[in-house]
Amino acid sequence: MAGLKQRYSRKYIVKRLIGTLIVYFSAVILIFAIEHLMPGNIAYDFVSRLIAENPHISYQQALQEIEAEYGLNLPIYDQFLIYIRNVLFTFPPNFGTSFEYLNDPAINIVLRALPFTLLLIVISQLIAWGVSIFIGVELAIRKNKKTDKASVPLLYFVYSIPIFWLALIMILVFSLYLHIFPAIVPFSYGSSIPTILYGMTLPIIVVVISTIPNHTLIIRSATIDFLKSDFVTALKAEGLKESTFRMKLIRNALLPSITQFFMQFGYLIGGIFIIESLFSLPGMGTVIITAALEYDYPVIEAGLFVTSVVMILSNLAADLLYPLLDPRVSYI
Amino acid sequence: MKVKNFMIENKINGKIKATLKSLKKENGMLSLLFHDMYFKVGFIILAFFAILALISFFYLPYNPIASTGPLWSPPSLAHPFGTSASGQDLFSQWMYGSQPTLFVAFLSAAIAALFGVIIGLSAGYFARADEPLMRFADIFLILPILPLLIVISTFVRPTNFTASVIIGVLSWPWMARTVRSTALSIKQSPFIEVAIMSGTPNRYIIKDIFSHTLPLIISISIFSATGGILFLAYMDYLGVGPITSYAWGTTLFYAQTSNALYVGAWWWIVPSGLSIGILAMGLSLMGYSLENAYRGVT
Numbered sequence: 001m002a003g004l005k006q007r008y009s010r011k012y013i014v015k016r017l018i019g020t021l022i023v024y025f026s027a028v029i030l031i032f033a034i035e036h037l038m039p040g041n042i043a044y045d046f047v048s049r050l051i052a053e054n055p056h057i058s059y060q061q062a063l064q065e066i067e068a069e070y071g072l073n074l075p076i077y078d079q080f081l082i083y084i085r086n087v088l089f090t091f092p093p094n095f096g097t098s099f100e101y102l103n104d105p106a107i108n109i110v111l112r113a114l115p116f117t118l119l120l121i122v123i124s125q126l127i128a129w130g131v132s133i134f135i136g137v138e139l140a141i142r143k144n145k146k147t148d149k150a151s152v153p154l155l156y157f158v159y160s161i162p163i164f165w166l167a168l169i170m171i172l173v174f175s176l177y178l179h180i181f182p183a184i185v186p187f188s189y190g191s192s193i194p195t196i197l198y199g200m201t202l203p204i205i206v207v208v209i210s211t212i213p214n215h216t217l218i219i220r221s222a223t224i225d226f227l228k229s230d231f232v233t234a235l236k237a238e239g240l241k242e243s244t245f246r247m248k249l250i251r252n253a254l255l256p257s258i259t260q261f262f263m264q265f266g267y268l269i270g271g272i273f274i275i276e277s278l279f280s281l282p283g284m285g286t287v288i289i290t291a292a293l294e295y296d297y298p299v300i301e302a303g304l305f306v307t308s309v310v311m312i313l314s315n316l317a318a319d320l321l322y323p324l325l326d327p328r329v330s331y332i
Numbered sequence: 333m334k335v336k337n338f339m340i341e342n343k344i345n346g347k348i349k350a351t352l353k354s355l356k357k358e359n360g361m362l363s364l365l366f367h368d369m370y371f372k373v374g375f376i377i378l379a380f381f382a383i384l385a386l387i388s389f390f391y392l393p394y395n396p397i398a399s400t401g402p403l404w405s406p407p408s409l410a411h412p413f414g415t416s417a418s419g420q421d422l423f424s425q426w427m428y429g430s431q432p433t434l435f436v437a438f439l440s441a442a443i444a445a446l447f448g449v450i451i452g453l454s455a456g457y458f459a460r461a462d463e464p465l466m467r468f469a470d471i472f473l474i475l476p477i478l479p480l481l482i483v484i485s486t487f488v489r490p491t492n493f494t495a496s497v498i499i500g501v502l503s504w505p506w507m508a509r510t511v512r513s514t515a516l517s518i519k520q521s522p523f524i525e526v527a528i529m530s531g532t533p534n535r536y537i538i539k540d541i542f543s544h545t546l547p548l549i550i551s552i553s554i555f556s557a558t559g560g561i562l563f564l565a566y567m568d569y570l571g572v573g574p575i576t577s578y579a580w581g582t583t584l585f586y587a588q589t590s591n592a593l594y595v596g597a598w599w600w601i602v603p604s605g606l607s608i609g610i611l612a613m614g615l616s617l618m619g620y621s622l623e624n625a626y627r628g629v630t
Contacts (some may be wrong), residue, residue: 019467019470022467022471023467023470023471023474026471027471027474027475030471030475034480034483034484034487038484038487038488149369152370152617152620153370153373153613153617156612156613156616156617156620157609157610157613158609159613159616160558160561160562160608160609160611160612160613160615160616161605161606161608161609161612162562162565162566162569162581162605162608162609164565164566164569164584165565165584165601165604165605165608165609166605168584168588168593168601168605169601169602169605171593172593172596172598172601176593176594176596183593183594263473266473266474266475266476266477266478267477267478269476269478269479270476270477270478270479270566271478273478273479274478274566274569274570277570285479288479288482288483289482289570292482292483292486292572293486293570293571293572295486300483303479304476304479304480304483307476307479308474308475308476311474311475311476312474315474
């Protein structure tokens with residue numbers, strides 16, 4: 001760990017951690033604000049749904065009990081303080097029980113779904129990255145030639161088509177015309193690993209295709225910048241082997257794409273949520289979208305909370321990893 | 333005599349050259365752009381959809397919402413894009429859908445640009461405001477935009493206008509970051525330093541910095557318009573967007589809810605999604621070549 005001390009100063013780490021905490025607190029407060037400053041009373045919808053299922057309950061009584069249970073009859077600042085206590089000072093954070101799955105804490109529902117989302121992200125991004133490094137470097141070397149000129153619009157096109165539409169077309173082609181993959185493979189938390197991987201193949205293909213352009217364009221422009229620099233001329237003058245030269249290019253192009261990747265994580269996670277919901281994967285996207293459509297407030301809060309935490313952590317990781325990967329960068 | 337003639341000739345030549353040079357300087361950016369293949373293609377695509385939207389204000393082949401033909405009819409002469417499950421003409425829907433898509437794209441980009449430029453310029457110019465403003469931007473940058481958008485729009489059923497406001501308010505930090513870093517580097521250039529030292533009022537300097545960043549601002553705005561198109565499509569597709577406005581995403585939402593996919597009604601799905609992709613690609617190409625031109629010029 002002696003190397004670490006040369007890479008970051010203590011001051012930088014402390015500053016970065018405090019910044020992360022501030023962002024974390026703000027995210028928590030913002031989630032509360034979104035839920036509670038919106039028009040409409042959270043309880044009404046829930047009560048009317050309960051009454052639809054059990055007609056013998058009296059409306060007033062149910063409303064009062066639910067408002068007491070979730071603290072909705074208290075003034076808003078009391079609700080806020082209780083929320084802060086439940087989220088920041090209890091572990092695991094307590095968002096109350098789900099409206100939809102009674103007696104199930106909302107946070108558990110979300111945390112159960114998290115591994116599927118992470119699996120989808122990690123597998124698809126590893127593949128997409130691996131592919132786009134090679135495409136990006138090759139395009140940069142062939143800059144302004146025909147292949148490159150034709151590829152850029154194509155990449156922008158694939159980048160701009162909505163991911164759900166790509167998924168619909170893939171289902172149309174692979175499931176309805178070619179019968180290679182079933183459109184939806186039913187699996188859930190207890191399924192065996194082959195079933196899960198089989199069910200995830202088509203979603204992974206879709207996410208890979210739709211994220212390749214982003215990585216490729218970033219790597220391409222980074223490599224073009226590197227090709228202009230003096231050390232590349234020096235390397236060429238040295239008479240390096242073509243393959244060695246390319247390896248050096250790849251290594252250099254990798255770095256900016258890592259930061260860009262973590263910075264655009266928000267966009268990525270949005271697309272992934274839609275894909276999950278479209279393929280009915282039991283991931284966070286499905287959970288949040290169903291909860292939002294069903295007005296399942298505790299689950300929405302928990303879902304937004306976990307998503308924000310994942311994003312905050314990934315951003316922190318990107319910042320702290322960068323000096324370890326790039327020997328030229330240090331935060332001292 | 334000969335020498336004099338030569339001198340006059342030289343003078344005239346020099347004048348022509350100078351005027352040519354000044355002309356080039358005046359439209360440097362534009363002429364550069366219109367020589368760029370990508371910009372031309374993007375501009376043509378944008379113009380096509382803009383004209384389509386304009387035409388759809390005055391003329392639509394059928395009422396896009398009413399049932400005007402046989403159900404589930406594949407593309408034919410009477411219905412170039414086929415009909416939906418309830419017999420709506422999909423060609424009219426496609427024409428009509430260009431209106432809300434373009435509206436939300438440009439309004440959301442304009443709102444994002446407004447916030448982003450104000451915050452980015454103040455952060456870049458006033459050193460004291462830099463840290464707090466950028467931390468504020470960080471908070472927005474780290475928020476998961478699409479899940480938030482979905483959640484907010486389930487509570488407030490958005491219209492086209494509110495949808496653009498929400499999208500714009502959630503997506504300004506990109507603009508702010510880029511404007512700030514560019515403003516920081518322009519602030520260090522000699523002509524601004526001279527201006528600061530000679531006591532020019534802040535607002536003139538900021539105006540100067542702004543006009544030097546303008547091409548970059550436009551190019552990022554174009555990219556955020558692309559983002560606006562996609563976000564609107566996502567919202568519409570999930571059924572939480574401005575559902576009465578029949579944007580292209582809404583067509584896809586109805587296609588999905590009527591199981592067009594499993595009936596094999598590809599004509600209901602392909603045109604709208606393809607148009608979203610092509611329009612967004614056209615905008616991206618324009619933004620890309622504008623950014624390249626800017627980086628090349630400065």
